[in-house]
Amino acid sequence: MSLSMYQASVPVFIRTFDNLSAILHKAAAYAEARKIDPSVLINARLYPDMLPLSRQVQIASDNAKGAAGRLAQVERPAWDDNETTFDELQARIAKTIAFLKAIKPEQIDGSEERAISLKVGPNDLNFQGQAYLLGFALPNVFFHATTAYAILRHSGVDIGKLDFLGAMPT
Amino acid sequence: MSLSMYQASVPVFIRTFDNLSAILHKAAAYAEARKIDPSVLINARLYPDMLPLSRQVQIASDNAKGAAGRLAQVERPAWDDNETTFDELQARIAKTIAFLKAIKPEQIDGSEERAISLKVGPNDLNFQGQAYLLGFALPNVFFHATTAYAILRHSGVDIGKLDFLGAMPT
Numbered sequence: 203m204s205l206s207m208y209q210a211s212v213p214v215f216i217r218t219f220d221n222l223s224a225i226l227h228k229a230a231a232y233a234e235a236r237k238i239d240p241s242v243l244i245n246a247r248l249y250p251d252m253l254p255l256s257r258q259v260q261i262a263s264d265n266a267k268g269a270a271g272r273l274a275q276v277e278r279p280a281w282d283d284n285e286t287t288f289d290e291l292q293a294r295i296a297k298t299i300a301f302l303k304a305i306k307p308e309q310i311d312g313s314e315e316r317a318i319s320l321k322v323g324p325n326d327l328n329f330q331g332q333a334y335l336l337g338f339a340l341p342n343v344f345f346h347a348t349t350a351y352a353i354l355r356h357s358g359v360d361i362g363k364l365d366f367l368g369a370m371p372t
Numbered sequence: 373m374s375l376s377m378y379q380a381s382v383p384v385f386i387r388t389f390d391n392l393s394a395i396l397h398k399a400a401a402y403a404e405a406r407k408i409d410p411s412v413l414i415n416a417r418l419y420p421d422m423l424p425l426s427r428q429v430q431i432a433s434d435n436a437k438g439a440a441g442r443l444a445q446v447e448r449p450a451w452d453d454n455e456t457t458f459d460e461l462q463a464r465i466a467k468t469i470a471f472l473k474a475i476k477p478e479q480i481d482g483s484e485e486r487a488i489s490l491k492v493g494p495n496d497l498n499f500q501g502q503a504y505l506l507g508f509a510l511p512n513v514f515f516h517a518t519t520a521y522a523i524l525r526h527s528g529v530d531i532g533k534l535d536f537l538g539a540m541p542t
Contacts, residue, residue, distance in 0.1 A: 205484055205502055207375050214506050248418070248526040314375055329542055332375055336384050337541035344514035345536055351515075352522040356418040366515055371507035372499055 208307040215266040221368040223295045230288040232359045246353050255353045259291050262346035263298040269339030274309035378477040385436040388517050391538035393465045400458040402529045416523050425523045429461050432516035433468040439509030444479035
């Protein structure tokens with residue numbers, strides 16, 4: 203079977219969020235065991251003007267939802283970025299995965315040259331589908347998922363790269 | 373044009389290392405401007421038992437070289453992980469990119485079901501090519517490149533996500 207736009211996007215995102223969910227469960231357990239207010243972790247940052255853990259999860263979610271929705275040309279739900287607890291972040295991840303799972307391969311396959319436009323801050327970005335996926339969406343999702351991991355690792359949560367990679371695919 | 377194994381690997385890795393190179397140049401300039409011994413940044417970590425910046429760059433390099441070489445079924449050069457200066461890390465990135473650029477699309481295209489075996493610590497991992505690329509190699513390269521970024525961001529280097537993403541593809 204040939205690699206396709208669907209296979210390089212939706213299942214990759216789902217794996218990433220499954221793994222991120224497991225990492226956040228470890229973080230919640232760590233907070234409970236150490237009597238750390240969970241909001242300390244949820245608001246933790248690696249630098250004062252860097253976004254905190256909650257925003258890393260939200261932006262990873264937005265990028266995956268945005269990529270799958272735009273490539274499939276389906277409407278994307280708007281979600282408030284109002285998660286402030288681990289349970290709420292888990293719910294955000296769950297609805298991200300549910301949205302991704304509802305998209306069928308045939309909606310995304312063949313989208314290599316599909317015109318994709320998005321606004322990032324003041325900038326209008328225009329891509330073809332493949333460049334958007336490989337040069338923008340995938341790097342963004344991995345960037346924010348890794349940064350969420352790094353914030354928690356820096357905060358002492360006992361996680362390693364295998365938590366980030368998850369069960370090995372075959 | 374359909375997405376292919378080559379397009380989802382080699383050019384993605386090259387972009388990532390081009391961007392990482394630019395980030396390391398900013399880090400070197402920051403160290404010089406602030407009179408920080410560069411080795412402080414090169415040995416910086418986000419947690420005492422986490423790998424330092426130099427190792428993040430080396431492991432990102434190893435994963436990209438390993439993925440491209442294994443998928444293309446070409447011999448991979450062995451590189452000592454002995455870089456201790458920004459110039460040496462730049463040279464490591466340059467030879468990683470040179471190795472990647474020498475691989476032709478036809479060497480990797482069609483490798484979706486190619487048997488890939490590697491040893492990670494005590495574990496033998498066996499994949500088909502596509503699962504290896506999407507579930508192991510790409511996440512590893514992005515994980516270590518982002519962690520290198522995060523270490524430098526945490527150390528005060530004036531970088532943002534656009535440095536990580538690089539020039540937008542179209």
